[in-house]
Amino acid sequence: MEEIQASVREKKRALSAENHRIAEQPGFVLHSHMYRESSLVIDVFTRDYGRVALVAKGAKRPSSRLRGVLQTFQPLSIGWSGKSELRTLTSAEWVGGMIPLENSALLYGFYLNELLLRLLAREDPHQGLFEHYVRALTRLATSESAQTVLRVFELALLRETGVGADLSLDVRNNCPVDPEGVYVVDPESGPRPAMLADTAPRVLGKTLLDMVSEDYSDPQTQQQSKLLMRFLLAHHLNGVPLQTRKILIDLRQL
Template sequence: MIEQNAFVLHSRPYRENQQLVDLLTEQDGKVTALVYVGQSKRSIKKGLIQPFLPLRLTLKGQGKFKQITQVDSIGKSFSLIKHSLFSSFYINELLIRLLTEQMTCQQLFSQYQETLTALAKGEEIAPQLRLFELALLEELGLSFDFTPVFEHDVSHFHYIAEQGFVPVYSAFPKNKAQCFNTAHLQAISQRESLYKNSTIEGVSYTFKLLMRQVINQLLGNQPLNSRKLFNKKN
């Protein structure tokens, strides 16, 4: 049996009085586990199996699904509203879709907590999402090599999976929508731009487009349900 800190990413009914729960755990990374919640609507376990609530739980078993045998809250649920809440659902869905089961990712777990903390405080959303996305890519063994954007005297680059940043030499590229401004990429390479407003207009938007392209490729271009929340009127 393993006792560790964890967060619920998603839960759904499984069998009678049971729920199947996707967890992000401190020691084992993403884990899918079963929990018996009982018949009562006031079940303590049912009340604890909620996203964005810091938990301490015990996992048992070696089969297809581990069992949650003990679970307690170790803090208050993060207070998230509107776009901060939608953003938190977004990062949960990314973890469910992209992390493999039981892959140790303690740094990502810490970044997850830091992101929820920042979003709950009402800090600017875009930099927090970019930081989390970068941490997730690094956990997956992916990282950006920005060396070419400093070595080639061109105004734009493409980003191609498994090749990285490729200079665009044509003044009128056919797929200009997928070109990234060189000055923007240079600013993105400096992590300070994530913590303060960039003096170069458009950097934040370019960063968003770059991360979206990379993440969409990892998802096999299958859309994320959480992105639809941002399109709804509040």
């Protein structure tokens, strides 16, 4: 049934693209900034089209119905038209069903958004990653361990975008990693036994296997996975720091 539904969505997406009009697309606002006097440019993350840039005309006017709708971390049903890189927003409706983020969870949410903005190419669909994003926001809103939520999402992001290696396999022989072994993870290929000259973070094989199974109950796994993901993300971000990460590091929370 899921395959049939995905096929139907793909056909609808192709037909809509031909007409240059998209309607009722599930999505979230990742970021927005002023455009001219009364409009906004918004980056949205959608289920079937990935990250899309849209002009929300008149959204800053006091009378605009969009003023209270185009908020981050709120599930929306979005429509747009046009075929240029910057499309025109035609509709945005709040669909509800999610708990709002509050307090520190808000900052963690902005961290997820910055990762998506920096690592996702525009109009590159990632339906699996969209589901991971919804799941992460839901878990953050229910006060689940932020460390676990962030590590799970970071790893899913690298995998879904095709740059995340299989952490359960030793790249030398394609055999399972040894839980008691000490490894480094090459950002381009994956885990291999650590050597004296390595400068990359050293992690136990158990940590890698815990990450694959999303088990962060071990304090050592928590610490080693944090350092490992910081290293891997820095590589794929070409060393340019994330603004939200700098804030969270200053608060000693990431």
